[in-house]
Amino acid sequence: xxxxxxxxxxxxxxxxxxxxxxxxxxxxxxxxxxxxxxxxxxxxxxxxxxxxxxxxxxxxxxxxxxxxxxxxxxxxxxxxxxxxxxxxxxxxxxxxxxxxxxxxxxxxxxxxxxxxxxxxxxxxxxxxxxxxxxxxxxxxxxxxxxxxxxxxxxxxxxxxx
Ligand code: ZN
Numbered sequence: 001x002x003x004x005x006x007x008x009x010x011x012x013x014x015x016x017x018x019x020x021x022x023x024x025x026x027x028x029x030x031x032x033x034x035x036x037x038x039x040x041x042x043x044x045x046x047x048x049x050x051x052x053x054x055x056x057x058x059x060x061x062x063x064x065x066x067x068x069x070x071x072x073x074x075x076x077x078x079x080x081x082x083x084x085x086x087x088x089x090x091x092x093x094x095x096x097x098x099x100x101x102x103x104x105x106x107x108x109x110x111x112x113x114x115x116x117x118x119x120x121x122x123x124x125x126x127x128x129x130x131x132x133x134x135x136x137x138x139x140x141x142x143x144x145x146x147x148x149x150x151x152x153x154x155x156x157x158x159x160x161x
Contacts, residue, residue, distance in 0.1 A: 001140045003053050005038035008153050010139035011050070016132045023126065032138045034157030036147060043068050046133055053137050063131040072128030076106075082116045091118055 003009055010032040014025040026032050035041040037050065045063035053059065065071055085091050095110045099120065112119040144154070152159050 069124040076122035
């Protein structure tokens with residue numbers, strides 16, 4: 001069965017940056033990634049490359065930053081006063097918060113704290129990076145009616161609700 005619109009696809013993958021450093025992999029996650037093809041569950045560059053592939057196929061997919069998590073936007077970095085984090089005892093670099101920004105609701109990452117000034121970065125951690133995927137297709141099946149209605153996979157590797 002070839003991967004097409006509404007296939008439920010399981011893949012093993014390794015994601016590396018341009019220096020060959022492993023950013024993420026299904027081995028780290030402990031199980032294959034399972035997603036609904038054509039529902040924008042995964043980044044478009046990877047999804048498009050998988051169309052027409054089948055179980056056992058191996059492929060390398062290079063996704064430019066713009067087609068992955070976007071170019072790095074320096075304007076998404078802001079310095080805000082600490083009191084905006086009211087209720088949070090200790091603010092440290094690396095912490096992530098949901099915040100209302102000029103670009104809507106986003107996850108922001110604290111990158112620095114100096115006195116009362118907190119620097120937050122609204123870019124996705126992988127923004128500005130080219131993404132290199134080594135992928136093996138492990139399983140392909142048709143989605144159930146319920147999965148199509150929900151726009152995501154149920155059961156193993158998917159949603160349980
Ligand atoms: Zn569901």
